[in-house]
Amino acid sequence: MNLHAVKAIYKFEMARTWRTLFQSIATPVMTTSLYFVVFGSAIGSRMMEIDGVSYGAFIVPGLIMLTVLMESVSNGSFGIYMPKFAGTIYELLSAPVGLTETLLGYTGAAATKSVILGLVILATARLFVPFSIEHPFWMIGFLVLTSVTFALLGFLIGIWADSWEKIQIVPMMVVTPLTFLGGSFYSISMLPEVWQKITLFNPVVYLGPTSTSC
Amino acid sequence: MSVLTVSGVSKTYATGYQALKHVDLEIRRGEIFALLGPNGAGKTTLINIVCGIVTASTGTVTADGHDNVRDFRKARAAIGLVPQELTTDMFETVWSTLCFSRGLFGKPPDPAVLEKVLRDLSLWEKKDAKIMTLSGGMKRRVMIAKALAHEPTILFLDEPSAGVDVELRRDMWQMVRNLRENGVTIILTTHYIEEAEEMADRIGVISKGELVVVEEKTALMRKLGKKQLTLSLQNPLAAIPPTLAGLPLELSDEGNTLTYNFDTQAHDTGIAPLLRRLNEAGIEFKDLHTAESSLEEIFVSLVRSTTTKDTKGARL
Numbered sequence: 287m288n289l290h291a292v293k294a295i296y297k298f299e300m301a302r303t304w305r306t307l308f309q310s311i312a313t314p315v316m317t318t319s320l321y322f323v324v325f326g327s328a329i330g331s332r333m334m335e336i337d338g339v340s341y342g343a344f345i346v347p348g349l350i351m352l353t354v355l356m357e358s359v360s361n362g363s364f365g366i367y368m369p370k371f372a373g374t375i376y377e378l379l380s381a382p383v384g385l386t387e388t389l390l391g392y393t394g395a396a397a398t399k400s401v402i403l404g405l406v407i408l409a410t411a412r413l414f415v416p417f418s419i420e421h422p423f424w425m426i427g428f429l430v431l432t433s434v435t436f437a438l439l440g441f442l443i444g445i446w447a448d449s450w451e452k453i454q455i456v457p458m459m460v461v462t463p464l465t466f467l468g469g470s471f472y473s474i475s476m477l478p479e480v481w482q483k484i485t486l487f488n489p490v491v492y493l494g495p496t497s498t499s500c
Numbered sequence: 501m502s503v504l505t506v507s508g509v510s511k512t513y514a515t516g517y518q519a520l521k522h523v524d525l526e527i528r529r530g531e532i533f534a535l536l537g538p539n540g541a542g543k544t545t546l547i548n549i550v551c552g553i554v555t556a557s558t559g560t561v562t563a564d565g566h567d568n569v570r571d572f573r574k575a576r577a578a579i580g581l582v583p584q585e586l587t588t589d590m591f592e593t594v595w596s597t598l599c600f601s602r603g604l605f606g607k608p609p610d611p612a613v614l615e616k617v618l619r620d621l622s623l624w625e626k627k628d629a630k631i632m633t634l635s636g637g638m639k640r641r642v643m644i645a646k647a648l649a650h651e652p653t654i655l656f657l658d659e660p661s662a663g664v665d666v667e668l669r670r671d672m673w674q675m676v677r678n679l680r681e682n683g684v685t686i687i688l689t690t691h692y693i694e695e696a697e698e699m700a701d702r703i704g705v706i707s708k709g710e711l712v713v714v715e716e717k718t719a720l721m722r723k724l725g726k727k728q729l730t731l732s733l734q735n736p737l738a739a740i741p742p743t744l745a746g747l748p749l750e751l752s753d754e755g756n757t758l759t760y761n762f763d764t765q766a767h768d769t770g771i772a773p774l775l776r777r778l779n780e781a782g783i784e785f786k787d788l789h790t791a792e793s794s795l796e797e798i799f800v801s802l803v804r805s806t807t808t809k810d811t812k813g814a815r816l
Contacts, residue, residue, distance in 0.1 A: 372587055372590075376553060380552050
């Protein structure tokens with residue numbers, strides 16, 4: 287394996303993250319803060335506790351997941367779609383790299399960015415609501431696994447897409463609705479029985495409660 | 501000794517279009533090889549197959565002793581490619597894009613090598629500039645620098661001087677010669693016959709996916725080269741006099757110019773008898789000059805002969 291190539295791709299992708307630091311970090315942080323202001327403070331103060339935690343604290347894992355899923359998919363797809371779009375893909379195609387190096391480099395960088403974002407949002411949330419993390423290692427491990435999985439999904443989208451619309455359609459039309467309907471902002475036990483059953487087909491459900499229990 | 505071997509390579513695209521038809525080619529170590537051909541002849545397809553961007557339908561490619569499919573990592577590490585289009589990461593600096601290229605091709609970081617590459621291409625002062633701020637000519641040099649960042653033994657230049665001004669083109673030629681002196685084998689494709697004529701050791705002409713001819717440049721020019729004697733006449737002629745019939749003469753410029761075609765290889769060019777017979781026929785001329793056909797004319801005649809399906813005649 288060509289480890290220098292993995293490093294080169296990873297560094298190159300991370301350089302873009304630092305270069306676009308404002309969009310990369312500030313925008314999700316601002317969006318999350320707004321969620322906390324609206325749902326956590328304004329509405330949340332009128333809500334009961336869910337599963338023994340205050341509503342403000344309950345939505346923290348959901349909000350982190352929402353951003354992490356969206357960012358993993360869009361970073362994963364953007365990283366490989368950009369060279370296709372700009373034409374610089376010729377270099378990757380003519381380089382002594384195979385699928386392994388390409389995947390490690392691109393999805394590694396996309397997942398790293400998502401993990402950083404997740405942690406930044408976690409820190410931001412702390413400013414709005416008090417909460418404690420019972421299993422920090424599980425939480426980090428879970429965050430990393432989720433980021434990598436969805437960055438890989440993003441990579442597939444990036445390879446498949448032939449326009450910017452297609453890049454955006456999956457995070458917007460698939461990931462966001464699944465996250466909202468996946469019990470990120472409510473406990474699925476609050477739903478009528480039929481909807482509970484239907485909701486179990488939503489893969490994001492299995493990310494929500496697990497992360498919630500962290 | 502050949503550094504690159506292309507054997508029986510064909511490419512048929514999914515649309516059914518056959519871009520290459522059984523191409524065989526051997527590139528010698530340390531030479532400058534020019535691949536000439538009109539648009540759509542298959543030059544870029546051939547380069548892309550060698551570099552691993554396009555998969556060949558049939559045939560094999562060996563670069564520096566490594567099969568470019570079975571042992572693609574080693575084969576590709578030996579090759580540098582400067583594509584035709586100016587495609588760079590506009591927001592990156594020159595230095596970081598070079599570091600990326602070197603790493604991508606499996607080499608550990610080596611600032612000294614990159615510095616030398618940039619200095620040789622007069623880009624050192626621009627190393628911290630973003631690529632988007634550079635001129636077109638500089639961007640093209642950045643592309644070359646990227647291709648050289650991993651110290652390849654084979655360098656492909658696909659239309660290196662497209663959109664480059666005359667002065668820069670001369671600099672680029674000099675740079676290519678310097679690279680060759682350092683032991684790099686260079687394969688370039690070009691529209692500019694002048695470029696091939698100026699630089700190449702050997703020339704391959706590709707037309708409609710077939711390699712029509714591969715020949716030493718000087719031998720090619722000698723074999724196919726024709727010379728022309730042009731006479732400016734004192735008094736215009738209405739027609740070529742019967743006494744001169746049978747000679748390869750042409751009358752043009754309203755009877756004021758007489759041209760005589762002859763073969764540079766022939767021992768007897770026939771010029772002396774021609775002049776004697778002109779004298780006998782009482783035709784006077786005020787000026788004469790001879791000219792050798794350029795590579796361009798040779799190229800046009802080769803390509804034309806393939807388009808008229810007379811490929812055998814063009815094969816040397």
